Amino acid sequence: MSRIETSFLKDSLSKIADSKELMQNLKSHDESSSKTSFMDHLKEAVGDVNKMQVDADKLSVDVSTGKSGNLHEAMLAMSQAQLGFNFVVQVRNKALEAYNEVMRMQV
Numbered sequence: 310m311s312r313i314e315t316s317f318l319k320d321s322l323s324k325i326a327d328s329k330e331l332m333q334n335l336k337s338h339d340e341s342s343s344k345t346s347f348m349d350h351l352k353e354a355v356g357d358v359n360k361m362q363v364d365a366d367k368l369s370v371d372v373s374t375g376k377s378g379n380l381h382e383a384m385l386a387m388s389q390a391q392l393g394f395n396f397v398v399q400v401r402n403k404a405l406e407a408y409n410e411v412m413r414m415q416v
Contacts, residue, residue, distance in 0.1 A: 358397050361390040
């Protein structure tokens, strides 16, 4: 996955975060037991997926340049990065659907 797709994902998530009303609704009802917001979890997930993609890219470069002969490890890292990215994209899609649903509500 490219950095362009990662930046698109971060831009989409930041658009969601810009709405203060939505962020207040996404926070847990019991703030005393949980200090971590939904946006913090999303940022952490994007960071983890980005790290997986960078590691997979490094391993694939190492295999292609001959620094490492472990093709299996490189392929496994790329598959894990792809699965992680697909998961974060699906979470983003669900968050956008929820945002759009809230915006369609009549007050």
